Amino acid sequence: MQTVELTLVGKPECHLCQDAKTVVDRVLAAARENNIDITYSEINILDDEQAAAEYGEDIPVVLLGGRPYASFYVYEDKLAYAIIDERDRLLRRSRSLFGRIFRR
Template sequence: MSPRVTLYSKPGCHLCDDARAVIERVCSDLGEEYAEVSILEDPALLERYGEEIPVTLVDGRQHDYWRVSESRLRAALGAGPAGS
């Protein structure tokens, strides 16, 4: 089973550091996993998200960018996977 939360980031991004801290806290509290992907490793991701990082996806859908709202993330994860 893949993680429900994905963080698109890049090294040296202070907003990414802030987003990671929120995601780690929420996922830890809710028993969820998350994956972090550097957009520098994928030219398509770099082109698509280069000006919006960090970008958070929940269940494969874009959820937030630039800042992660802890309450919105908790609500999205509490709702269960899409389609269930």
Template sequence: MPSAPDPDRAPDPRVTLIGKPGCHLCDDARAVITAVTAELGETFVERSVLDEPDLMARYAEEIPVTLVDGRQHDFWRVDADRLRAALGRPRA
């Protein structure tokens, strides 16, 4: 039988930013994601292709990559309005 949700546990972040240190496009994407998630009361997590070989193999030429609810949403640039719209939908 599944357990009841823990009200004290924060939900998993809906947004993931995949990038790497020193990437100016990643810095730009982070600024947009930070602003939009803060505005909507969401959180995000960052993952680096330098730390995870599977991410490097998959996304090396597309970073920064934004995932929403585990699905690829954008790469290279993040559009704030598009991200807001995606986060306005319930989790999949």
């Protein structure tokens, strides 16, 4: 099973970050109920200079598979579909690698 990586970049006292966290929490719960293997982390730009330099005031930012997926506003349905797409992409990639290894 492939693990989807989801990260929320933000800071305390940011109302859009709090809104994004609420959406992310709901989507995480639904993903786990549907047996999607997912890891979640948060990055506080006040504690991470690199993230602060990269994202600045463009927060919140949702990273999916380490790549920016959304910023400012996060929509529950779109994030859920993006997580499914990422899981499927990872599965296709692993099957492709698996096939190449055993075709030799």
